[in-house]
Amino acid sequence: MDAKVRELSYSQAVQEAMAIALESDPRVFLMGEDIGVYGGAFQVTGDLVERFGPERVIDMPISELGGAGVAVGAAVTGMRPIFEFQFSDFATLAMEQIVNQAAKMRFMLGGEVSVPLVMRFPAGSGTGAAAQHSQSLEAWLAHVPGLKVIQPATPHDAKGMLLAALEDPDPVMIFEHKLLYKMKGAVPEGHYTVPIGKADIARPGKDATIVATSIMVHKALEAAAALAGEGIDLEVIDLRTIRPIDRETVIESVKKTSRLLCVYEAVKTLGIGAEISAMIAESEAFDYLDAPIVRLGGADSPIPYNPDLEKAAVPQVPDIIASARALVQGRR
Amino acid sequence: MDAKVRELSYSQAVQEAMAIALESDPRVFLMGEDIGVYGGAFQVTGDLVERFGPERVIDMPISELGGAGVAVGAAVTGMRPIFEFQFSDFATLAMEQIVNQAAKMRFMLGGEVSVPLVMRFPAGSGTGAAAQHSQSLEAWLAHVPGLKVIQPATPHDAKGMLLAALEDPDPVMIFEHKLLYKMKGAVPEGHYTVPIGKADIARPGKDATIVATSIMVHKALEAAAALAGEGIDLEVIDLRTIRPIDRETVIESVKKTSRLLCVYEAVKTLGIGAEISAMIAESEAFDYLDAPIVRLGGADSPIPYNPDLEKAAVPQVPDIIASARALVQGRR
Amino acid sequence: MSATAKKAAAGAANVPFAFRAYTPDQLRGVLHKMHLIRKFEEGAEDSYTRGLIHGTMHLSIGQEASALGICAPLKADDQITSTHRGHGHCIAKGAQVDRMFAEFFGKTTGYCKGRGGSMHIADVSAGNLGANGIVAGGIPIAVGAALSAKMQKNGKVVVCFFGDGANNEGAFHESLNMAAIWKLPVVFVCENNGYGMSTSTARSTAVERIADRAAAYAMPGVTVNGNDFSAVAEASTTAVERARRGEGPSLIETKTYRHRGHSKSDRNRYRTKEEIEEWKAMRDPINLFEAELQQFGVIDEAGIAAVRAAVEAEIAAGIEFAKTSPAPAAAEGLNFVYTELQ
Amino acid sequence: MSATAKKAAAGAANVPFAFRAYTPDQLRGVLHKMHLIRKFEEGAEDSYTRGLIHGTMHLSIGQEASALGICAPLKADDQITSTHRGHGHCIAKGAQVDRMFAEFFGKTTGYCKGRGGSMHIADVSAGNLGANGIVAGGIPIAVGAALSAKMQKNGKVVVCFFGDGANNEGAFHESLNMAAIWKLPVVFVCENNGYGMSTSTARSTAVERIADRAAAYAMPGVTVNGNDFSAVAEASTTAVERARRGEGPSLIETKTYRHRGHSKSDRNRYRTKEEIEEWKAMRDPINLFEAELQQFGVIDEAGIAAVRAAVEAEIAAGIEFAKTSPAPAAAEGLNFVYTELQ
Numbered sequence A, B: 001m002d003a004k005v006r007e008l009s010y011s012q013a014v015q016e017a018m019a020i021a022l023e024s025d026p027r028v029f030l031m032g033e034d035i036g037v038y039g040g041a042f043q044v045t046g047d048l049v050e051r052f053g054p055e056r057v058i059d060m061p062i063s064e065l066g067g068a069g070v071a072v073g074a075a076v077t078g079m080r081p082i083f084e085f086q087f088s089d090f091a092t093l094a095m096e097q098i099v100n101q102a103a104k105m106r107f108m109l110g111g112e113v114s115v116p117l118v119m120r121f122p123a124g125s126g127t128g129a130a131a132q133h134s135q136s137l138e139a140w141l142a143h144v145p146g147l148k149v150i151q152p153a154t155p156h157d158a159k160g161m162l163l164a165a166l167e168d169p170d171p172v173m174i175f176e177h178k179l180l181y182k183m184k185g186a187v188p189e190g191h192y193t194v195p196i197g198k199a200d201i202a203r204p205g206k207d208a209t210i211v212a213t214s215i216m217v218h219k220a221l222e223a224a225a226a227l228a229g230e231g232i233d234l235e236v237i238d239l240r241t242i243r244p245i246d247r248e249t250v251i252e253s254v255k256k257t258s259r260l261l262c263v264y265e266a267v268k269t270l271g272i273g274a275e276i277s278a279m280i281a282e283s284e285a286f287d288y289l290d291a292p293i294v295r296l297g298g299a300d301s302p303i304p305y306n307p308d309l310e311k312a313a314v315p316q317v318p319d320i321i322a323s324a325r326a327l328v329q330g331r332r
Numbered sequence C, D: 001m002s003a004t005a006k007k008a009a010a011g012a013a014n015v016p017f018a019f020r021a022y023t024p025d026q027l028r029g030v031l032h033k034m035h036l037i038r039k040f041e042e043g044a045e046d047s048y049t050r051g052l053i054h055g056t057m058h059l060s061i062g063q064e065a066s067a068l069g070i071c072a073p074l075k076a077d078d079q080i081t082s083t084h085r086g087h088g089h090c091i092a093k094g095a096q097v098d099r100m101f102a103e104f105f106g107k108t109t110g111y112c113k114g115r116g117g118s119m120h121i122a123d124v125s126a127g128n129l130g131a132n133g134i135v136a137g138g139i140p141i142a143v144g145a146a147l148s149a150k151m152q153k154n155g156k157v158v159v160c161f162f163g164d165g166a167n168n169e170g171a172f173h174e175s176l177n178m179a180a181i182w183k184l185p186v187v188f189v190c191e192n193n194g195y196g197m198s199t200s201t202a203r204s205t206a207v208e209r210i211a212d213r214a215a216a217y218a219m220p221g222v223t224v225n226g227n228d229f230s231a232v233a234e235a236s237t238t239a240v241e242r243a244r245r246g247e248g249p250s251l252i253e254t255k256t257y258r259h260r261g262h263s264k265s266d267r268n269r270y271r272t273k274e275e276i277e278e279w280k281a282m283r284d285p286i287n288l289f290e291a292e293l294q295q296f297g298v299i300d301e302a303g304i305a306a307v308r309a310a311v312e313a314e315i316a317a318g319i320e321f322a323k324t325s326p327a328p329a330a331a332e333g334l335n336f337v338y339t340e341l342q
């Protein structure tokens, strides 16, 4: 029997996943800055501290490096921490523990431990928070073997992938775009998982493939809807997981459409679109390509404070429409 | 009149550049761990502390984050620090200061400051130092606007590019492969610069282009020499700068050879080869491509301790030969 | 010795430091700046509510005496690093409110040409190296500026502001240690307003007095009433003079309170209304300072009213300047990323 | 009360702690392990010179009493985190030298199946969560393990080893603070051998006694002679019992010295030959312990010789085991990167 499906916001979906985990698994606990009575900077943990107590919803001092290491240590000794960075930008303080310890510990110890650690990174621009609170750094972590990195784009996936992450024995890094938190979508009740490593064809089409991540999935769908009116039929792939990438789904799509546009918010250079493009260019799909592979990524600048400049620094729907149209029409 | 040219090792060349800078510019000072009487973990600073004193060759406590921040603060207030990370892996501790502060400060302050900061990162595997002392993390920094990132491959460039970095008003990150330190090459005496942002055609050829970085330049040249015997004529480009990339040189080469192989030691996924490949795949050179773009990068694992596994984890000359041969012969 | 100082020395023995050290004119200047900070932030808050400013902001209302007391002994070319709650520091160090408003409005006439906003407000020409969006991010930078000062032998002192929450960051520890071993001319100022966002110092910090951590770096540490301008100025003067003499860093903890929430999205669930009201009613730094100024005959009611009026006018003009200033053009998006891009 | 303890109580009042707390058998066991650590490292050094081990290694020769004294009160399922100079910790916590040698030789029979080497030596089954290549990298991990212990109410205590150099890392500060505010069952052990690589504590650390930094985290801090097994064991027992009672963390500083260079590439330019010779001649922990054991009649010359002989045999067998063990196959390169890959 199917679970009842409600409309929930993205942040409610994440919260519901955490509540289910806290309820069903005594090893699960939450750690982060102001996730207790404050409810989290983006109100994602909400009232979980009231429901599960301050011992399982831990407000930590402003100590990202140490806190991340505490989560690593707890993970290797039998717990299942969910660690929230208040902003993904603060991961810059904890790269040591994420990259040198969490990602490598199992390997360095020859398989003697697992590091079942989930970390959540509220990411992205659009809130007027300027250069140090608006970054999209997921590509850094996708460059690191030992980690899994996901970017759920919908409330449904946010819940299901978080629950999948909690079942994963290895460290899973979840990038959540801040502008998605308020977005609503259909979310089943109860426990379900959405597999890590599987992309979703959010819109089937035949004229070109757009591979998008996170909030860009929605912008790409909007662009696709607009272009449908012009008779251009775009396939939109929601990549969902950026390490490991679902090669097969992307390759099959490109073989079908012969055109590829990658859309992502992170800085274009060495953002995830670079990997998608390179993956296709060295794959069997190369021979199917009828046009250059186009990337639409963030500008080569920090995120500016001024709201107009801020918007101009990352791809917007009109940019995607223009790029996709040119790609399909063979202009560049 | 041309300067006298001697054979120097890579580390001697770096040291000579620093000595020239210390001698000629009172704003220059060195900071790092054990760079004083110890001479640096790789003996790059050598006896500079004896020549210039402990006030200008500063042994700092083991405090990478704070130390990096001190260098940033000194740079914005009139000094020209050269900061040595003992191993590039420890940059994980200082990403906050490098990425949130050094890279963005000029931008966030609307151009009111410059951050003339040089950081040196001994990088790479091959020394049996295992997973936490062998990483190649340059792609992270090449993803960050505001930084310039270079990887000199020869003693000549190591000196000339460090001197160029010191003339640059913005933060320049230098990745030096540890296995190159002992390598000898021709180095002119005195002051000269090698421009940041310009690639070098290390070997002209017509059958395929290899774009390589750092130590891989030498391995690629070896492979090219071997394949020359088989009548395969490879062009080898030493990229030298990975932010900003010299698009023109790479594009022109690919337009000429119609085949591209990217060789780099960092983890393949999202390493610099991903960017080179994507850059070509979206450029005018796309139409000239006669074969998929191939990347040869590091394995999808941390660097293992066991020496055979360690070698197998990064591209070696036979791997390059096999890839290049297959690329030119159209097999894949 | 100033006139005020003479009067004071002749009178009661326990005249507060500020009334011994500063002239009445200077003290009235301090009051002016106190009001300027307060009204600037009220103006910014109001503009935010009207949708003229976007993003978020962190108001220091209630903490004005700390910023002004600390900056009191600083010379124009001394430097500071500031925090996300940095408007007060910026004004205290000499910035103009019109260019600050312009920055908040995202305009080219702003101190950061609209690229930084509240969280990166700076005025490099007045010695403010900038607010910082990263908690404790400015601490090592201040140490670096102090290292510069020592190397350049230019006599500058650097003040490093940060909050109680920041004192648990690794950067705090590493920075204070380096400043101490290298005897750098820097003064560390922990503005302890009781909370790091929602987390009280009792829940976040193992020691009760943050100044006690100074002992771990063999530097003097002192806790003062951060809402008492004179007490703060006295502690700052001691520390700045020590730094200027080349004797090394100090740590000052100013105990204070923010009347507003942490940022624009705070619902104040971690503290009680009573607590907030008590601080506002009993320990407002402006009220305290005005009472003291009157007690020592430095100003009267009319004088205070004149200060307030002058400040209101300055604020109104500042907002007008910001409103009518031009916004950056879209084509200028890459400016300032690199020096060669302008 | 043990037999030794009874004898001691009956005898002189100032019998060292270890001779009151442990049986003669236990004490001889400690001596055995002291020699085992020493000989293991000499064996590793020798194998390195012969080209059987590659990479680098950090020898703890001269520091054996610290590792053993600290681990003395630990139960089998208590846990430790260790450092790049971690061979002694590993043996003290119960690892076998044959599998350690095998690891150094890069073999599949090694504790890390040849993936980790000296810098990542671990024995998870014996409670050693691993050495760490990152200075201070293990400190927060130890706090996390202690948080686990507290949450799981399993009574475990975690010992966190690190060096004097590590005490200036931000991770040290953040970790000690969290352990203190959450009252976690962890003991922080700073093995102060006077140098972080080439940098003396005097040049790197603002305070003379690192244990004094404990006050910044409101936890007990004590400095002991790290070359005196009994003194270390006593301090450790106090701290471990406190942790076990749920009263929170402690910081122990063991003052010691490494006879060898920092790593295989050290030329000892930062310290004098005399200094090294003095520590070797006058303060070698094994010599001191042997003298004490003889003084209290726990062992005689012949007994000592027997211990040495047993150790030599164990070492020889360990090296042989390592030599003859298989190396990992190239095809197994990706094993252990993810759990599903084995």
Ligand SMILES: Cc1ncc(C[n+]2csc(CCOP(=O)(O)OP(=O)(O)O)c2C)c(N)n1
Residues within 6 Å of the ligand: A033, A062, A064, A086, A090, A093, C058, C084, C085, C133, C134, C135, C136, C162, C163, C164, C165, C166, C167, C193, C195, C196, C197, C262
């Ligand atoms: C490294 C980092 N972690 C977390 C944050 C989010 N944050 C911004 S201000 C703040 C509280 C800071 O508290 P405190 O240092 O006491 O300063 P106050 O806000 O009280 O002035 C937090 C958690 C941040 N900006 N940077």
Ligand SMILES: Cc1ncc(C[n+]2csc(CCOP(=O)(O)OP(=O)(O)O)c2C)c(N)n1
Residues within 6 Å of the ligand: B033, B062, B064, B086, B090, B093, D058, D084, D085, D133, D134, D135, D136, D162, D163, D164, D165, D166, D167, D193, D195, D196, D197, D262
């Ligand atoms: C974060 C980090 N910085 C620097 C190093 C290089 N390094 C390895 S050990 C060491 C000295 C450590 O000194 P200490 O903590 O006193 O330990 P000891 O070597 O004396 O046992 C240094 C600088 C490192 N491994 N990790």
Ligand SMILES: [Mg+2]
Residues within 6 Å of the ligand: C163, C164, C165, C191, C192, C193, C194, C195, C196, C197
């Ligand atoms: Mg505070």
Ligand SMILES: [Mg+2]
Residues within 6 Å of the ligand: D163, D164, D165, D191, D192, D193, D194, D195, D196, D197
């Ligand atoms: Mg040491």
